[in-house]
Amino acid sequence: MKVRVTVTLKAGVLDPQGKAIEGALKGLGFAGVEGARQGKIIDLILAETSADAARATVTDMCEKLLANTVIENYHIDILG
Amino acid sequence: MKVRVTVTLKAGVLDPQGKAIEGALKGLGFAGVEGARQGKIIDLILAETSADAARATVTDMCEKLLANTVIENYHIDILG
Numbered sequence A, B: 001m002k003v004r005v006t007v008t009l010k011a012g013v014l015d016p017q018g019k020a021i022e023g024a025l026k027g028l029g030f031a032g033v034e035g036a037r038q039g040k041i042i043d044l045i046l047a048e049t050s051a052d053a054a055r056a057t058v059t060d061m062c063e064k065l066l067a068n069t070v071i072e073n074y075h076i077d078i079l080g
Helices: A016-025 A051-066 B014-026 B051-066
Strands: A002-009 A033-046 A070-077 B002-010 B033-046 B073-079
Touching: A002 B033, A016 A033, A016 B014, A016 B033, A016 B051, A033 A051, A033 B002, A033 B014, A051 A070, A051 B014, A070 B051, B002 B051, B014 B033, B033 B051
Parallel strands: none
Antiparallel strands: A002 A033, A002 A070, A033 B033, B002 B033, B002 B073
Protein backbone atom coordinates (compact mmCIF):
# COMPACT_ATOMS: atom_id res chain seq x y z
CA MET A 1 0.00 0.00 0.00
CA LYS A 2 1.29 3.45 -0.95
CA VAL A 3 0.87 6.25 1.56
CA ARG A 4 1.89 9.90 1.24
CA VAL A 5 2.64 11.91 4.38
CA THR A 6 2.72 15.68 3.99
CA VAL A 7 4.47 17.59 6.76
CA THR A 8 4.06 21.37 6.92
CA LEU A 9 5.11 24.00 9.43
CA LYS A 10 2.32 25.26 11.66
CA ALA A 11 1.06 28.78 11.01
CA GLY A 12 3.21 31.31 12.84
CA VAL A 13 6.35 29.17 12.85
CA LEU A 14 9.21 31.02 11.18
CA ASP A 15 10.21 29.44 7.86
CA PRO A 16 13.63 30.71 6.74
CA GLN A 17 13.76 28.25 3.83
CA GLY A 18 10.43 29.56 2.53
CA LYS A 19 11.67 33.13 2.93
CA ALA A 20 14.81 32.26 0.95
CA ILE A 21 12.67 30.79 -1.85
CA GLU A 22 10.47 33.89 -1.86
CA GLY A 23 13.52 36.14 -2.05
CA ALA A 24 15.12 34.09 -4.81
CA LEU A 25 11.90 34.10 -6.89
CA LYS A 26 11.64 37.88 -6.54
CA GLY A 27 15.31 38.16 -7.51
CA LEU A 28 14.52 36.19 -10.69
CA GLY A 29 11.81 38.73 -11.58
CA PHE A 30 8.68 36.94 -10.27
CA ALA A 31 7.16 40.05 -8.71
CA GLY A 32 3.77 38.57 -7.84
CA VAL A 33 5.03 36.28 -5.06
CA GLU A 34 3.32 37.20 -1.79
CA GLY A 35 4.49 34.28 0.29
CA ALA A 36 6.28 30.93 0.18
CA ARG A 37 6.38 28.13 2.76
CA GLN A 38 8.32 24.93 2.41
CA GLY A 39 7.25 21.53 3.68
CA LYS A 40 8.13 17.94 2.97
CA ILE A 41 6.50 14.77 1.77
CA ILE A 42 7.38 11.21 2.62
CA ASP A 43 6.10 8.50 0.29
CA LEU A 44 5.92 5.15 2.03
CA ILE A 45 5.33 1.67 0.68
CA LEU A 46 3.84 -0.57 3.35
CA ALA A 47 3.21 -4.31 3.44
CA GLU A 48 -0.15 -3.50 5.09
CA THR A 49 -3.17 -4.10 2.82
CA SER A 50 -5.95 -2.50 4.89
CA ALA A 51 -6.32 1.26 4.43
CA ASP A 52 -7.56 1.77 7.99
CA ALA A 53 -4.70 -0.20 9.50
CA ALA A 54 -2.21 1.63 7.26
CA ARG A 55 -3.57 5.00 8.37
CA ALA A 56 -3.29 3.98 12.03
CA THR A 57 0.29 2.76 11.55
CA VAL A 58 1.35 5.87 9.66
CA THR A 59 -0.24 8.14 12.29
CA ASP A 60 1.92 6.35 14.85
CA MET A 61 4.99 6.85 12.60
CA CYS A 62 4.23 10.57 12.30
CA GLU A 63 3.87 11.01 16.06
CA LYS A 64 7.07 9.09 16.77
CA LEU A 65 9.41 10.10 13.95
CA LEU A 66 8.16 11.79 10.80
CA ALA A 67 6.79 15.06 12.19
CA ASN A 68 7.79 17.30 15.05
CA THR A 69 4.27 17.91 16.32
CA VAL A 70 5.37 20.92 18.37
CA ILE A 71 5.96 22.95 15.22
CA GLU A 72 4.62 20.81 12.37
CA ASN A 73 1.29 19.50 11.10
CA TYR A 74 1.02 16.27 9.17
CA HIS A 75 -1.52 14.96 6.72
CA ILE A 76 -1.86 11.35 5.57
CA ASP A 77 -3.12 10.37 2.11
CA ILE A 78 -3.69 6.71 1.31
CA LEU A 79 -2.76 6.40 -2.37
CA GLY A 80 -3.77 2.72 -2.58
CA MET B 1 -4.04 32.53 -5.42
CA LYS B 2 -2.57 29.58 -3.49
CA VAL B 3 -0.46 27.10 -5.41
CA ARG B 4 1.23 23.95 -4.13
CA VAL B 5 4.32 22.65 -5.91
CA THR B 6 5.33 19.05 -5.15
CA VAL B 7 8.90 18.12 -6.04
CA THR B 8 9.88 14.44 -6.00
CA LEU B 9 13.00 12.59 -7.02
CA LYS B 10 12.73 10.77 -10.33
CA ALA B 11 12.54 6.98 -10.20
CA GLY B 12 16.00 5.48 -10.04
CA VAL B 13 17.62 8.49 -8.38
CA LEU B 14 19.28 7.46 -5.11
CA ASP B 15 17.48 8.90 -2.08
CA PRO B 16 19.68 8.65 1.03
CA GLN B 17 17.21 10.69 3.10
CA GLY B 18 14.41 8.24 2.24
CA LYS B 19 16.69 5.30 3.08
CA ALA B 20 17.49 6.92 6.46
CA ILE B 21 13.76 7.31 7.19
CA GLU B 22 13.13 3.69 6.20
CA GLY B 23 15.95 2.51 8.47
CA ALA B 24 14.76 4.65 11.39
CA LEU B 25 11.18 3.39 11.04
CA LYS B 26 12.38 -0.21 11.04
CA GLY B 27 14.54 0.58 14.07
CA LEU B 28 11.41 1.81 15.86
CA GLY B 29 9.70 -1.52 15.19
CA PHE B 30 7.67 -0.67 12.06
CA ALA B 31 8.49 -3.92 10.27
CA GLY B 32 6.08 -3.48 7.34
CA VAL B 33 7.98 -0.63 5.67
CA GLU B 34 9.01 -1.67 2.15
CA GLY B 35 10.22 1.69 0.92
CA ALA B 36 10.41 5.39 1.71
CA ARG B 37 11.18 8.33 -0.56
CA GLN B 38 11.35 11.94 0.54
CA GLY B 39 10.27 14.93 -1.49
CA LYS B 40 9.36 18.52 -0.80
CA ILE B 41 6.45 20.85 -1.20
CA ILE B 42 6.47 24.59 -1.73
CA ASP B 43 3.27 26.48 -0.97
CA LEU B 44 3.14 29.78 -2.83
CA ILE B 45 0.80 32.71 -2.51
CA LEU B 46 0.63 34.65 -5.76
CA ALA B 47 -0.95 37.99 -6.63
CA GLU B 48 -2.13 36.37 -9.88
CA THR B 49 -5.92 35.72 -9.99
CA SER B 50 -6.17 33.57 -13.15
CA ALA B 51 -5.52 29.84 -12.59
CA ASP B 52 -4.10 29.38 -16.09
CA ALA B 53 -1.71 32.32 -15.73
CA ALA B 54 -0.69 31.12 -12.26
CA ARG B 55 0.07 27.64 -13.60
CA ALA B 56 2.18 29.10 -16.41
CA THR B 57 4.10 31.33 -13.98
CA VAL B 58 4.71 28.51 -11.51
CA THR B 59 5.87 26.17 -14.30
CA ASP B 60 8.42 28.82 -15.18
CA MET B 61 9.45 29.07 -11.49
CA CYS B 62 9.88 25.29 -11.31
CA GLU B 63 12.06 25.18 -14.42
CA LYS B 64 14.22 28.09 -13.24
CA LEU B 65 14.51 27.54 -9.49
CA LEU B 66 12.21 25.20 -7.61
CA ALA B 67 13.09 21.85 -9.16
CA ASN B 68 16.27 20.36 -10.55
CA THR B 69 14.68 18.82 -13.64
CA VAL B 70 17.67 16.56 -14.24
CA ILE B 71 16.82 14.47 -11.19
CA GLU B 72 13.44 15.76 -9.99
CA ASN B 73 9.83 15.80 -11.18
CA TYR B 74 7.45 18.56 -10.19
CA HIS B 75 3.69 18.70 -9.95
CA ILE B 76 1.60 21.89 -9.67
CA ASP B 77 -1.73 22.01 -7.82
CA ILE B 78 -3.79 25.19 -7.95
CA LEU B 79 -5.46 25.37 -4.53
CA GLY B 80 -7.48 28.48 -5.39
